[in-house]
Amino acid sequence: xxxxxxxxGNEAVAYAMxxxxxxxxxAFPITPSTEIPQYFSTYxxxxxxxxxxxxxxxxxxxxxxxxxxxxxxxxxxxxxxxxGLCYMTEMLYVAASDRLPITLAVSCRALxxxxxxxxxxxxxxxxxxxxxxxxxxxxxxxAYDNYLQAMRIGEAVSLPIMICQDxxxxxxxxxxxxxxxxxxxxxxxxxxxxxxFLLNKDEPMAVGAYATPVYYMEAKRQQAQxxxxxxxxxxxxxxxxxxxxxREYGLIEKYMMDDAEEAIIIIGxxxxxxxxxxxxxxxxxxxxxxxxxxxFRPFPAEDIAEALKNVKAFAAMDKDDSFNAxxxxxxxxxxxxxxxxxxxxxxxxxxxxxxxxxxxRVESIEHVFAELEKVAATGETGETYRYLDVRE
Amino acid sequence: MSHLxxxxxxxxxxxxxxxxxxIFEGGTSVTVETGDxxxxxxxxxxxxxxxxxxxxxxxxxxxxxxxxxxxxGDFDYFFCKGCGICANACPFGAITMVKDEK
Numbered sequence: 001x002x003x004x005x006x007x008x009g010n011e012a013v014a015y016a017m018x019x020x021x022x023x024x025x026x027a028f029p030i031t032p033s034t035e036i037p038q039y040f041s042t043y044x045x046x047x048x049x050x051x052x053x054x055x056x057x058x059x060x061x062x063x064x065x066x067x068x069x070x071x072x073x074x075x076x077x078x079x080x081x082x083x084g085l086c087y088m089t090e091m092l093y094v095a096a097s098d099r100l101p102i103t104l105a106v107s108c109r110a111l112x113x114x115x116x117x118x119x120x121x122x123x124x125x126x127x128x129x130x131x132x133x134x135x136x137x138x139x140x141x142x143a144y145d146n147y148l149q150a151m152r153i154g155e156a157v158s159l160p161i162m163i164c165q166d167x168x169x170x171x172x173x174x175x176x177x178x179x180x181x182x183x184x185x186x187x188x189x190x191x192x193x194x195x196x197f198l199l200n201k202d203e204p205m206a207v208g209a210y211a212t213p214v215y216y217m218e219a220k221r222q223q224a225q226x227x228x229x230x231x232x233x234x235x236x237x238x239x240x241x242x243x244x245x246x247r248e249y250g251l252i253e254k255y256m257m258d259d260a261e262e263a264i265i266i267i268g269x270x271x272x273x274x275x276x277x278x279x280x281x282x283x284x285x286x287x288x289x290x291x292x293x294x295x296f297r298p299f300p301a302e303d304i305a306e307a308l309k310n311v312k313a314f315a316a317m318d319k320d321d322s323f324n325a326x327x328x329x330x331x332x333x334x335x336x337x338x339x340x341x342x343x344x345x346x347x348x349x350x351x352x353x354x355x356x357x358x359x360x361r362v363e364s365i366e367h368v369f370a371e372l373e374k375v376a377a378t379g380e381t382g383e384t385y386r387y388l389d390v391r392e
Numbered sequence: 393m394s395h396l397x398x399x400x401x402x403x404x405x406x407x408x409x410x411x412x413x414x415i416f417e418g419g420t421s422v423t424v425e426t427g428d429x430x431x432x433x434x435x436x437x438x439x440x441x442x443x444x445x446x447x448x449x450x451x452x453x454x455x456x457x458x459x460x461x462x463x464x465g466d467f468d469y470f471f472c473k474g475c476g477i478c479a480n481a482c483p484f485g486a487i488t489m490v491k492d493e494k
Contacts, residue, residue, distance in 0.1 A: 099411040158411055196395070196416060204418035211413045214402045219413050221406035 002178040002245065009137070009170035012144035012177055013079070013105045013163065014039035018049055019185040020151065022103075023074035023192075026054045026065025028084065031117045032167035033107035036079035059084040063091035063102075070100040071207045073197025075151065077102070081167055082109035085123040089130065092160070096131030097223060098207055101154030104132070105147065106164045107171040108268070110356040118357020119167040121267065122320040124296075125329050131223055133161040133230055134297040138271045140165075140175045145247055146294075148180060149237045151189055156233045157226040162297075166269040168357070180245060188244060230298045251300035253292040254307055256282060260289030262372040263308060265334055266317040267293045270353070270360045274317075277365035288369050293330070301337035308338060312376035313347045315368050317388075319354045327385050328352055347375050353388035364389050397423050426453070430474035433492040434467055440486035447478040447487065 007015060014036050017025070025044075027037035037053075044053040052069075056062050059080050066076035080088060085106060095102050108124050110116040124134060133154060137143035143165040154161035165171055180188070198205055211219055231251060238249035253271075256278055257263060266274055271292040281288045291307050293300065308314055316335075318328025327335075331350035338346065351368055354360045368388065375381050395416035400409070410416070443463050448456040455472035457465045479487040 097412055098414075196414065203416055206415040206418075206420065207412065209413035209415060215400065215404070215409065215413060218404060218406040218409040222409055222411065225406070 002180050005177050005179050006174050007140060007144075007177050008035070008172050008174045009140040009143045009165045010035035010107060010172065011039060012140045013147050013165070014043070015179065016144050016147040016185070017077060017105075018043045019180070019182045020075070020148075020189050021049045021186075022051055022077045024052045024054065024065065024069035024076045025078060026056050026062040026069070026076065027078050028056050028059050028062045028080070030059070030081045030084035032109055032119075032171045033079045033081040033084070033105065035171070036105050036107070059087040060091055063088040063095060063104075066102045066104075067091060067095050067098065067100055070095070070102050071098065071197065072199045073192075073194055075103075075192045076100075077104070079105040079107070081107045082111055082117075082123045085127055086111065089127055092127055092130040092132060094208065095160045097219065099158040099223070099226070100160060101151065101158055102160040103147070103150045103154060104160065104162045106162050107167040108164055109167040114356075116356040117167075119169050119269075120319045120355045120357070121164075122355075124162065124164050125318075125320045128297060128329060131159065131227070132297060133157075133159050133227070133234075133295070135161065135163055135234075135295055136267045136293065137163070137165045137170060138269055138292060140170060140173070141177050141247070142249075142294075143170060144177060144179070145241065145245070145249065148185060148188065149241050149249065151192070152237045153230065153233050155192060156237075157230045159223075159226050159230065164268070169269045178245070184244060188241070227298050231295075231300065234295055234298075249294060250303075251293075251295040251298075252303050252307065253294060255290040255292065257289035257291065257307055259287050261287040261312045262369055262376055263289045263291060263311045263314045264317055264365070264368060264372075265291045265293065265304065265308075265314060265330055267296065267330065268319065270317065270319070270365075273360050273362055274365045277362045277369065280362065281366065281369055286369070286373070288372075299333050299337070301333070301340060304334055305337045305341035305343055308334070308346050309341070309343045311346045313349070313372045313381075315372055316348060316350050317368070318350060318352050321352045321355070325385075331384075347379060347381050349375060349381050349384045349386060351386050351388040358389060360389075425470055427455075427468075427470045427472050430469075430472060430492050432474040432476060432489045433469065433472065434474065434476065434479055434487045435490050436466065437486050437488065440484045442484055442486075444483065446481050446483065450477050450481045452477065
């Protein structure tokens with residue numbers, strides 16, 4: 001039995017960092033993730049961790065710090081949000097291609113403009129092709145649990161990992177949480193013992209090579225393999241975590257999907273709201289269900305296709321827009337997953353929702369299911385690219 | 393999987409290339425032929441060369457070796473990129489830039 005507490009999502013992640021006691025944190029504050037380095041710097045100041053805390057002048061430098069530290073052989077961490085994540089982008093690619101398993105906590109927030117500090121997934125989705133593993137949390141508990149599993153996953157495949165939670169909704173709301181005892185955390189996470197590292201005096205090493213066209217594609221193909229291999233690693237680490245805590249984690253979570261005829265695919269805190277809506281609709285006898293994506297990178301294409309193959313209609317819920325005049329990323333990747341699996345029966349629509357902190361209510365999700373019921377009944381999707389809860 | 397620069401050849405496969413193209417030894421730049429970027433190459437006329445050594449220190453790639461006897465030797469075409477700075481620096485017109493036929 002763990003330790004019962006009540007913490008905000010940011011506190012929970014900072015507490016996980018304290019329990020792990022990593023070697024280096026490079027961080028620059030930005031709402032709503034500021035509290036993470038703030039809490040953590042308190043732990044550093046109080047001597048509760050022996051992490052080297054490096055206060056830098058920008059997020060680009062924060063990630064550069066992490067790259068240097070991780071290449072040196074350290075466990076390096078950071079935290080950011082929104083434009084801070086954008087500003088890191090160049091170095092996010094470097095971290096992934098240099099195969100450095102850095103851990104980055106992201107409290108997801110909208111991007112400008114109009115300037116907005118509230119939650120959506122524009123920041124995380126904007127860097128989805130940087131080569132980072134990306135886990136999303138529905139609750140504070142999941143943000144904490146994902147963080148405890150992050151280093152095991154990233155280090156197993158030599159890829160950096162983002163632990164994403166919803167800004168304010170999760171990062172600042174205080175919920176009951178069950179913490180794992182610190183000794184158990186340390187045993188679970190283990191020590192970082194990289195095979196090669198810059199501070200190894202017995203093996204000189206060059207990191208960040210220039211690759212001519214003769215080599216670049218081979219390096220990228222190998223990087224792609226690491227992302228593919230991560231699917232099994234995420235499941236394996238999740239199973240070990242379940243054995244320790246009783247809380248199970250995979251690539252996706254299925255909720256009431258066994259006999260579902262209409263389903264939504266969603267990421268983050270709104271999954272909780274959607275579960276409430278599904279309970280209401282199930283009480284009315286409607287066969288509705290939900291797929292929550294925990295791992296967006298790697299994208300669980302096979303699991304999603306399998307979960308959706310028998311539904312009549314689904315809605316992919318994107319808390320950001322790709323501005324491609326067509327659909328958001330979850331719809332695009334879900335549709336691609338179905339097509340690749342040869343599944344064409346389910347009718348799919350896409351909702352862009354919750355942008356810039358727009359409240360997502362139980363009724364909002366019930367509206368989506370009402371629309372899905374029409375699609376299932378008629379077999380006609382109508383417009384597939386839709387905005388939810390926007391004033392017409 | 394080898395981790396040495398000598399094994400990073402154009403035939404290395406994606407399974408055998410090192411993660412991030414990292415190299416696990418030092419001083420490997422001496423093994424990489426950067427002279428193949430060259431289009432023009434400097435040629436020295438030893439009859440005109442006075443061994444004044446104004447050329448050697450201005451070479452950005454240390455491709456003009458100076459021996460223990462204090463005299464310059466021929467160009468190191470393994471690294472020389474044909475920039476022509478040496479030809480400009482020579483007061484005696486001893487260095488001529490010619491097209492590098494490959």
